[in-house]
Amino acid sequence: xxxxxxxxxxxxxxxxxxxxxxxxETISKQDGVEDRPQVIVVYAAGLESNEDFxxxxxxxxEIEISYxxxxxxxxxxxxxxxxxxxxxxxxxxxxEYDDEYSxxxxxxxxxxxxxxxxxxxxxxxxxxxxxNDQDQALKLTNETVWSKQFVGENGTMGYLNxxxxxxxxxxxxxxxxxxxxEFNEAGGLKSNIKxxxxxxxxxxxxxxxxxxxxxxxxxxxxxxxxxGSLFDVLGKTLTLEERSFWFNTAKxxxxxxxxxxxxxxxxNKVQADQPQVNV
Amino acid sequence: MAEETKQVQMTxxxxxxxxxxxxxxxxxxxxxxxxxxxxxxxxxxxxxxEIYFHATTVKNLGYDVKILTDTAGYVIPDWIEKExxxxxxxxxxxxKLTVRPEDVLVIPEILSSVMEQTKELPAIRVALLQxxxxxxxxxxxxxxxxxxxxxxxxxxxxxxxxxxxxFFGKSYDVKVYTPGIPEYFKYNGELKRPxxxxxxxxxxxxxxxxxxxxxxxxQYSWITFDSMLTDSKPPQPMxxxxxxxxxxxxxAGVWVDRIASxxxxxxxxxxxxxxxxxxxxxxxxxxxxxxxxEPKENIGVWTNDFYAVxxxxxxxxxxxxxxxxxxxxxxxxxxxxxxxxxEDAKKDLVEIYQGLxxxxxxxxxxxxxxxxxxxxxxxEEVKQD
Numbered sequence: 001x002x003x004x005x006x007x008x009x010x011x012x013x014x015x016x017x018x019x020x021x022x023x024x025e026t027i028s029k030q031d032g033v034e035d036r037p038q039v040i041v042v043y044a045a046g047l048e049s050n051e052d053f054x055x056x057x058x059x060x061x062e063i064e065i066s067y068x069x070x071x072x073x074x075x076x077x078x079x080x081x082x083x084x085x086x087x088x089x090x091x092x093x094x095x096e097y098d099d100e101y102s103x104x105x106x107x108x109x110x111x112x113x114x115x116x117x118x119x120x121x122x123x124x125x126x127x128x129x130x131x132n133d134q135d136q137a138l139k140l141t142n143e144t145v146w147s148k149q150f151v152g153e154n155g156t157m158g159y160l161n162x163x164x165x166x167x168x169x170x171x172x173x174x175x176x177x178x179x180x181x182e183f184n185e186a187g188g189l190k191s192n193i194k195x196x197x198x199x200x201x202x203x204x205x206x207x208x209x210x211x212x213x214x215x216x217x218x219x220x221x222x223x224x225x226x227x228g229s230l231f232d233v234l235g236k237t238l239t240l241e242e243r244s245f246w247f248n249t250a251k252x253x254x255x256x257x258x259x260x261x262x263x264x265x266x267x268n269k270v271q272a273d274q275p276q277v278n279v
Numbered sequence: 280m281a282e283e284t285k286q287v288q289m290t291x292x293x294x295x296x297x298x299x300x301x302x303x304x305x306x307x308x309x310x311x312x313x314x315x316x317x318x319x320x321x322x323x324x325x326x327x328x329e330i331y332f333h334a335t336t337v338k339n340l341g342y343d344v345k346i347l348t349d350t351a352g353y354v355i356p357d358w359i360e361k362e363x364x365x366x367x368x369x370x371x372x373x374x375k376l377t378v379r380p381e382d383v384l385v386i387p388e389i390l391s392s393v394m395e396q397t398k399e400l401p402a403i404r405v406a407l408l409q410x411x412x413x414x415x416x417x418x419x420x421x422x423x424x425x426x427x428x429x430x431x432x433x434x435x436x437x438x439x440x441x442x443x444x445x446f447f448g449k450s451y452d453v454k455v456y457t458p459g460i461p462e463y464f465k466y467n468g469e470l471k472r473p474x475x476x477x478x479x480x481x482x483x484x485x486x487x488x489x490x491x492x493x494x495x496x497x498q499y500s501w502i503t504f505d506s507m508l509t510d511s512k513p514p515q516p517m518x519x520x521x522x523x524x525x526x527x528x529x530x531a532g533v534w535v536d537r538i539a540s541x542x543x544x545x546x547x548x549x550x551x552x553x554x555x556x557x558x559x560x561x562x563x564x565x566x567x568x569x570x571x572x573e574p575k576e577n578i579g580v581w582t583n584d585f586y587a588v589x590x591x592x593x594x595x596x597x598x599x600x601x602x603x604x605x606x607x608x609x610x611x612x613x614x615x616x617x618x619x620x621x622e623d624a625k626k627d628l629v630e631i632y633q634g635l636x637x638x639x640x641x642x643x644x645x646x647x648x649x650x651x652x653x654x655x656x657x658x659e660e661v662k663q664d
Contacts, residue, residue, distance in 0.1 A: 112470065127600060147500070147503065148503050157472065158472065217601075
């Protein structure tokens with residue numbers, strides 16, 4: 001199989017262990033394919049003592065897993081970038097430990113990456129079903145490119161285009177199948193961009209004339225808001241002005257391959273202007 | 280004088296003999312003419328395609344074939360392959376044709392007026408029955424094709440033959456053949472799009488299905504319905520090959536056509552690996568029933584309830600997105616559709632059309648034999664006199 005999976009782990013506790021176990025299960029219990037992808041677990045520095053636990057879970061799954069420790073900056077983006085440098089297959093996918101692949105994910109994705117019709121695609125997005133922590137489906141993501149209204153007159157159904165992405169930002173790269181070389185050449189994910197790093201990444205790909213296609217199958221289940229997760233914290237704390245700052249930053253930075261330092265002075269001003277509330 | 284009188288009396292019978300001999304020669308030399316009548320339709324229709332398919336099959340047998348159109352302004356349909364329409368066309372209004380007993384007129388069921396107008400002609404006249412609805416609507420109450428002297432029928436299914444025999448009696452000579460879906464509809468493992476082809480007789484009903492689907496499933500508001508027209512402005516009917524390519528890409532095909540007799544569109548879908556979601560017409564297509572008359576499984580989703588159609592579309596969308604449409608469905612659909620192939624259809628049609636000619640030849644030969652026997656008797660009588 002020409003696909004690897006990167007699982008970033010930035011914390012470890014009983015809950016994470018349970019979720020990680022479930023996530024791995026969705027790799028081992030795949031239908032329609034005989035082999036399994038190579039898995040690269042990238043864990044944050046400080047979790048070294050948990051590597052044995054991770055290995056123990058993995059061994060029961062009969063999946064080939066390698067472990068990388070992410071020194072220094074341990075955010076999600078740098079974990080993925082580190083993992084991507086170790087990928088030896090043509091494509092890789094990101095699996096968050098609290099998410100799941102569908103049971104035919106690899107069969108479906110394999111049919112697309114081996115199809116001559118889609119050989120020029122650099123990034124395949126699955127349709128993602130967003131769930132809450134009670135495992136209830138809330139909505140779908142990445143499906144919009146199949147809507148005629150979204151694609152517009154000059155686009156092609158199924159393909160993400162820059163015009164559409166400028167107007168509608170809700171796309172997710174978790175569960176996506178990413179061409180490894182292209183990802184590394186394009187500079188990977190940017191750590192300096194908070195909140196909107198996925199949006200910036202997609203815009204950068206499109207600015208670089210890379211083709212992004214949504215495979216019309218539900219391939220990935222994403223736990224939308226997990227208590228204490230990065231997006232949970234950001235969602236609760238960021239103001240509209242701050243969100244606007246990060247989206248504008250993403251649009252600007254998408255023209256550059258390198259992860260440039262962000263001028264936060266505007267953001268700091270916005271934050272300073274916020275009314276202080278004592279609770 | 281006596282000799283002269285007898286000679287005069289014999290002349291008409293000798294002329295008839297000569298005529299029959301000529302006809303026999305014409306038939307044996309494959310000089311019979313086949314005239315296929317056709318009507319103008321604004322939209323592509325499988326029934327029109329089928330007439331061209333018949334005409335081309337007969338042409339390939341070496342016969343002289345013409346298409347007789349209902350109007351002088353008839354436009355040869357460009358959605359049909361050129362190799363099927365490469366036949367001389369003439370307008371019925373302007374045609375000055377000589378029709379002989381060994382010629383064949385093929386008249387579609389909708390043109391009962393032509394059946395009436397041609398009733399005095401000596402040619403073999405055959406009705407081509409593809410739609411029972413058109414047949415019934417094209418004649419006045421109490422009138423049937425026999426009234427116009429048409430007793431031979433070529434039709435596309437046993438169901439249609441049964442209806443004819445049930446309501447118009449068993450004295451019609453009904454030949455059944457199995458129409459063919461072109462090979463270019465065949466599914467070759469194309470990766471499907473979340474787009475649904477939608478085709479129907481009544482645009483109002485099609486609109487209702489779409490609206491009810493979106494009302495019931497707002498989460499699927501991004502699913503597109505494809506009315507199978509070109510992307511040009513204004514949209515145009517598609518060439519059938521392009522149409523086949525489009526069906527092969529779409530994952531499902533909705534069909535609401537209560538008066539259809541064969542149901543070409545669901546068959547095209549089945550050939551293309553596209554799931555038909557269909558309202559069962561008044562005359563259910565025979566390919567959806569097994570030998571016991573029970574609905575077959577794994578040939579798409581069929582219902583008798585119009586308001587179930589949007590719900591069934593929702594089920595099929597969910598299954599498609601979950602990748603849970605089983606291979607057995609695709610395999611069964613392909614198997615059903617494979618029975619409707621053009622190779623077999625050609626064989627059936629060659630047998631039917633050649634059979635018409637052979638039958639006429641047989642009649643001529645027997646008549647000639649009788650006439651010659653009679654002639655010999657008269658000659659003998661003359662000699663004896």
